[in-house]
Amino acid sequence: MENDAATAPASRATLSEVAALADVSVATVSKVLNGRTGVSDDTRKRIESLLDERNYNRRLSAQSDAPLIDVLCFEIDSPFGGAAIAGIERVASEHGIGMVVSAAQESHLPGAGWVDGVLRRQPLGIILVAALLPEKDKAKLRSRSIPIVMIDPYGAPASDAPSIGSADWNGAFQATQHLIGLGHERIAIITGPDSMMASTARLSGYRAALEAAGLPVRRGYIRPGEFHRQDGFVEATELLSSGDAPTAIFASSDIQALGVYEAARVLGLRVPEDLSVVGYDDLSIAEWAGPPLTTVRVPLAEMAEQATHLVTRLRDEPELAFSRVDMATSLVVRESTARPRS
Missing domain, CATH: 3.40.50.2300 (Response regulator)
Known part of the structure; x- marks a missing residue:
């Protein structure tokens, strides 16, 4: 049986196999994995492509001693954003998981350098709250097996990431x-x-x-x-x-x-x-x-909690099939409505 990296089955490549295929050092692949500088654009693209093609699983490397979830939230200071973050935090705390919260810009996109920071942290997953990610950022996260879950997605729900919405x-x-x-x-x-x-x-x-x-x-x-x-x-x-x-x-x-x-x-x-x-x-x-x-x-709290549970499940079940769920809404009648004046 051949052991050459170029003919190895494309199941779960190791770091050294990816380095051999890209004709670079393991340290260079590690820099790309962790979002560090010092790698040319062409080399970075070649390594990114190989990580994706060879189904490299970052979780096969050392496990994090302090697991994290990265949250990207649009209008982070709004009551809606605050309620979503509180729901995520409740479940994360139950699982002993920390949080890193970032604000999306007016375009609902992350700021410059956001994805590089995520790659350095290597979180268990990403939760987007009414936020978007560019396709190139999604590709980088997928190549590290970092799952993405969306809450109340901006625009049409993406087919490549599970989402939690409401009816x-x-x-x-x-x-x-x-x-x-x-x-x-x-x-x-x-x-x-x-x-x-x-x-x-x-x-x-x-x-x-x-x-x-x-x-x-x-x-x-x-x-x-x-x-x-x-x-x-x-x-x-x-x-x-x-x-x-x-x-x-x-x-x-x-x-x-x-x-x-x-x-x-x-x-x-x-x-x-x-x-x-x-x-x-x-x-x-x-x-x-x-x-x-x-x-x-x-x-909203239940949506946030379900999204967080889903991230923790995807950590252990990366092939879990899940697309979108809409949670039930209900009318709450208080004192601001009445019969119209005749």
């Missing part, structure tokens, strides 16, 4: 149906970014509820937003100042809903006597709002 269509349908059940016919929506699956699903659920009730979907009642408070304020101000103002506004996030509250206050309108408002997410601020906000509960 946004159903949540929006329930929210709109609740307002219709109270007697509202002029119901507006402030959406999220068009590029986010959650946004398009919520808009679709809103449309479906109106159509099922035989109510028109008014183009002027569909307002774009970014899930931010300022969006809620600006769009609600325009809606409520028009000649055909809605009697209810469905905001696609609780943060947006607070902006709607502010717009109503400035215009001298009372919630819910003059305007019913529904939010989305059921963040802690929803219960503290005045009046407490009717909203759709997204099981």
Whole structure:
């Protein structure tokens, strides 16, 4: 039987085999594996390609004494980001796993050098919270057998990484149906970014509820937003100042809903006597709002916990088949919705 590295079966190559195939030293391969400098671009690309082709498993090398999970989170300082990170931390602590948290940029992408830092740390896995990775970064992580799990992915869920989301269509349908059940016919929506699956699903659920009730979907009642408070304020101000103002506004996030509250206050309108408002997410601020906000509960903590459990499973079962799961949402009725004034 031949032992030559070039004819070895492509199952799980060793570090020395990859070095022999690339005609470099083991130290050079180690530099590439750990994201260190001192390797030319051509050599790095050749080694990256071989690591991928030869199915090199970084876990066959020394195990980390302090296992880590790297978290890349968009809007890390938002209530949504904070809740997701808290859910990840709970499960990580139970498993004795540390966390490294990084903020994604406005483009939802990591900052320069992020992936090199990850390669140096060699974490058990990556969790993306409403964030994206360039394909070249994904390839580097895959070549080290570092799994990627997404929470509430930005854009369409990638086919090459498992994702945890929520039943946004159903949540929006329930929210709109609740307002219709109270007697509202002029119901507006402030959406999220068009590029986010959650946004398009919520808009679709809103449309479906109106159509099922035989109510028109008014183009002027569909307002774009970014899930931010300022969006809620600006769009609600325009809606409520028009000649055909809605009697209810469905905001696609609780943060947006607070902006709607502010717009109503400035215009001298009372919630819910003059305007019913529904939010989305059921963040802690929803219960503290005045009046407490009717909203759709997204099981964010459970989503974060499941994503973390999945990373720990993929550590031991790298071939685990898992694509996407949408966790159930539920309507939480509080004091911000009522029958419209006649």
